[in-house]
Amino acid sequence: MSNKLLKINKINVSAAIHGAVSNTIDSKTKTENERETGVKILHDLSLDINEGETHVLLGPNGAGKSTLGYTLIGSPEYVVTEGEIIFDGNDITHETADKRAKMGMFMSFQSPVDVPGITLNDFIKEAIRSRTGKSIPIFKYKRELAKTMEALSMDEKYAERDVNVGFSGGEKKKSEILQLLMLNPKFAILDETDSGLDVDAVRTVSAGIAEYQKRQNGALLIITHSTRILSSLKVDYTHIMINGHMAATGGPELVEEINQNGFKRFLNQN
Amino acid sequence: MNNKFNIDDIDRSLYDFKYDDKDFYRSKEGITPEIVQQLSEDKNDPEWMREFRLKSLDLYYKIPVPNWGPSIDGLDMNHIATYVRPNTNMKDDWESVPQDIKDTFDRLGIPQAEREALAGVGAQYDSELVYHNVKDEVLKQGVIYTDFESSLKGEYADMVKEYFMKLIPPTDHKFAALHGAVWSGGSFVYVPDNVKVSIPLQSYFRLNAKGAGQFEHTLIILGENADLHFIEGCSAPKYNVANLHAGAVELYVGKNSHLRYSTIENWSKNMYNLNTKRALLEEGASIEWVSGSFGSHVGNLYPTTILRGDNSKAEFTGITFAGQGQNLDTGTRMVHVGKSTSSIIDSKSISKSGGISTYRSSIEIRESAVGSKVSVNCASLMLDSDSRSDTIPAMDIRTPYCDVGHEATIGRISDKTIFYLMSRGIKESDARAMIVSGFASPVSKELPLEYAAEMNNLIKLEMDEG
Numbered sequence: 001m002s003n004k005l006l007k008i009n010k011i012n013v014s015a016a017i018h019g020a021v022s023n024t025i026d027s028k029t030k031t032e033n034e035r036e037t038g039v040k041i042l043h044d045l046s047l048d049i050n051e052g053e054t055h056v057l058l059g060p061n062g063a064g065k066s067t068l069g070y071t072l073i074g075s076p077e078y079v080v081t082e083g084e085i086i087f088d089g090n091d092i093t094h095e096t097a098d099k100r101a102k103m104g105m106f107m108s109f110q111s112p113v114d115v116p117g118i119t120l121n122d123f124i125k126e127a128i129r130s131r132t133g134k135s136i137p138i139f140k141y142k143r144e145l146a147k148t149m150e151a152l153s154m155d156e157k158y159a160e161r162d163v164n165v166g167f168s169g170g171e172k173k174k175s176e177i178l179q180l181l182m183l184n185p186k187f188a189i190l191d192e193t194d195s196g197l198d199v200d201a202v203r204t205v206s207a208g209i210a211e212y213q214k215r216q217n218g219a220l221l222i223i224t225h226s227t228r229i230l231s232s233l234k235v236d237y238t239h240i241m242i243n244g245h246m247a248a249t250g251g252p253e254l255v256e257e258i259n260q261n262g263f264k265r266f267l268n269q270n
Numbered sequence: 271m272n273n274k275f276n277i278d279d280i281d282r283s284l285y286d287f288k289y290d291d292k293d294f295y296r297s298k299e300g301i302t303p304e305i306v307q308q309l310s311e312d313k314n315d316p317e318w319m320r321e322f323r324l325k326s327l328d329l330y331y332k333i334p335v336p337n338w339g340p341s342i343d344g345l346d347m348n349h350i351a352t353y354v355r356p357n358t359n360m361k362d363d364w365e366s367v368p369q370d371i372k373d374t375f376d377r378l379g380i381p382q383a384e385r386e387a388l389a390g391v392g393a394q395y396d397s398e399l400v401y402h403n404v405k406d407e408v409l410k411q412g413v414i415y416t417d418f419e420s421s422l423k424g425e426y427a428d429m430v431k432e433y434f435m436k437l438i439p440p441t442d443h444k445f446a447a448l449h450g451a452v453w454s455g456g457s458f459v460y461v462p463d464n465v466k467v468s469i470p471l472q473s474y475f476r477l478n479a480k481g482a483g484q485f486e487h488t489l490i491i492l493g494e495n496a497d498l499h500f501i502e503g504c505s506a507p508k509y510n511v512a513n514l515h516a517g518a519v520e521l522y523v524g525k526n527s528h529l530r531y532s533t534i535e536n537w538s539k540n541m542y543n544l545n546t547k548r549a550l551l552e553e554g555a556s557i558e559w560v561s562g563s564f565g566s567h568v569g570n571l572y573p574t575t576i577l578r579g580d581n582s583k584a585e586f587t588g589i590t591f592a593g594q595g596q597n598l599d600t601g602t603r604m605v606h607v608g609k610s611t612s613s614i615i616d617s618k619s620i621s622k623s624g625g626i627s628t629y630r631s632s633i634e635i636r637e638s639a640v641g642s643k644v645s646v647n648c649a650s651l652m653l654d655s656d657s658r659s660d661t662i663p664a665m666d667i668r669t670p671y672c673d674v675g676h677e678a679t680i681g682r683i684s685d686k687t688i689f690y691l692m693s694r695g696i697k698e699s700d701a702r703a704m705i706v707s708g709f710a711s712p713v714s715k716e717l718p719l720e721y722a723a724e725m726n727n728l729i730k731l732e733m734d735e736g
Binding site: 073074097098100102106109112114116117118123126127130131 | 690692696
């Protein structure tokens with residue numbers, strides 16, 4: 001039995017009305033009833049993830065899959081109104097994103113934003129420095145970056161380009177996986193990492209994710225509505241989300257069933 | 271009110287130290303013919319200069335304060351000492367400079383920069399230069415780099431007389447007239463034909479005195495096919511009374527010559543920086559202005575380029591940072607006269623904590639300037655809702671045969687971008703500082719290397735954790 005890494009305990013999640021960066025600071029001073037929230041998106045949702053496990057989250061568009069990802073990493077756009085999130089033994093329900101990241105969480109975004117004026121190289125270095133609180137052994141880092149970029153079939157010139165500025169959809173996804181491999185998190189959320197990628201890129205990115213599973217015994221929550229990326233990955237559990245509820249949980253075989261029959265069976269349950 | 275997004279002001283502790291000036295000679299406060307006469311006598315001006323000063327003073331009395339731009343009501347000229355002479359004459363080695371003055375420049379890193387990266391240095395303290403030195407190899411190339419007073423009496427006295435305040439005549443505006451009357455200190459540079467100066471020259475202007483003005487004059491003349499990089503830096507400790515800076519910079523760039531003029535201005539927040547800079551380009555000449563404006567209570571600064579010669583080129587790259595209590599009105603003016611001239615403007619401004627930052631530019635394309643090209647790009651970043659940013663671009667185009675592009679953006683730091691950085695483990699304050707540095711980086715990359723540390727220090731933003 002592996003060690004428990006993430007415990008999501010019956011959370012209700014709503015959209016924040018005032019999408020501030022640190023609404024979690026406000027949330028400490030206000031009681032739950034006072035907190036201004038918008039529409040409720042996730043209902044009474046629970047999920048446990050152990051070290052090294054790979055969970056797949058499937059569901060139709062608009063089911064709330066990405067919302068769960070954003071809630072876990074600490075996006076100020078969502079507010080946990082009930083329940084709790086425990087990560088590596090700490091209650092992080094109202095923790096800011098940077099603290100969660102420092103504890104070993106990571107999210108690969110579906111459409112990461114541009115960061116003008118900061119090169120990908122500097123961005124990764126700063127992230128490592130912030131997470132470890134130490135300066136980076138520069139030669140080791142450079143070697144590691146070059147090696148990882150090569151494995152992801154990324155032109156090394158991208159390291160000196162501003163983060164995501166002018167990157168194609170595929171290069172953005174690769175950049176996210178590059179960060180995953182360079183930052184060594186314990187747990188990573190991959191939000192639609194396979195969307196918009198051609199066949200070769202899916203294979204490359206998938207190999208990168210497999211490397212993460214193997215190298216760090218890293219846990220994963222893979223959010224997707226297709227299953228292309230899963231073919232070469234070890235999957236432990238599959239969850240089906242419908243309308244903000246967990247509709248079903250099963251093993252890897254559930255992926256195959258969805259592939260064949262879609263979500264119809266689960267939609268009817270609701 | 272939540273205050274969790276407050277960013278501290280620029281850390282000025284590096285600049286905010288002052289020394290006693292009790293041994294210094296200080297003119298009476300105010301602007302009177304007696305004060306100007308006395309200054310002229312003390313400086314042993316040539317006769318033409320004494321007359322020039324008095325004529326300029328007349329103009330100063332006659333010309334009204336400009337009726338546009340930030341208010342300068344807080345500047346009471348009756349309480350400004352226009353001339354403060356430190357207790358030393360000019361030296362050519364740092365060891366001979368009085369200790370407290372030497373300490374000042376040490377703390378500003380000037381002697382070190384001189385050793386490592388500069389071909390020559392002039393250092394002005396209040397109204398006079400206290401140090402001036404040029405490397406032998408540059409002197410051997412025939413380059414002249416002196417304090418301005420010496421230039422009036424030296425080998426190039428006729429040249430100086432011919433060019434002095436011809437680009438910026440005292441009739442130009444009230445503070446140009448004031449400058450003509452009470453100028454003191456500054457630099458003269460002459461680079462002969464075909465001489466390329468491979469490492470930069472630098473003048474640093476420090477205003478230590480309280481309630482005083484600094485009016486240095488910089489005159490740079492490049493012959494044909496010459497090349498120079500000139501750097502000026504300025505700073506001052508903060509006082510609770512107004513200080514005034516009304517310098518003048520006149521740049522003559524000869525045929526096919528190239529001049530790069532870099533400025534880091536970090537006056538304290540009691541300063542009225544009413545400075546005037548102008549360049550004249552001959553055929554095929556080019557200038558690159560690189561300008562960082564961080565200090566001052568009120569700043570009006572619009573380096574102007576007159577592209578007189580055909581095929582001349584001007585680039586202006588500037589960044590302005592207006593914090594609490596600052597109203598910085600900056601930009602540039604390009605006057606296209608020659609054929610096929612081109613100018614590129616890239617301006618960034620940042621405002622925070624109620625600071626006001628205005629980008630003001632004037633692009634003039636004369637009828638003669640056929641085939642000219644202009645590209646303007648200005649971007650403003652407001653760090654909070656108390657701050658203000660304005661863009662006032664004026665264009666006067668007199669020929670249809672030209673190509674003009676203008677792009678302006680005004681925005682705030684995106685919460686999504688901050689969150690993206692935070693999701694990687696970077697704390698919010700650092701994320702904001704990184705985004706601001708990133709915004710500034712196209713400009714900061716252009717600043718001289720030896721200013722890298724200073725620039726980092728200036729853009730260092732700290733968050734209020736509360």
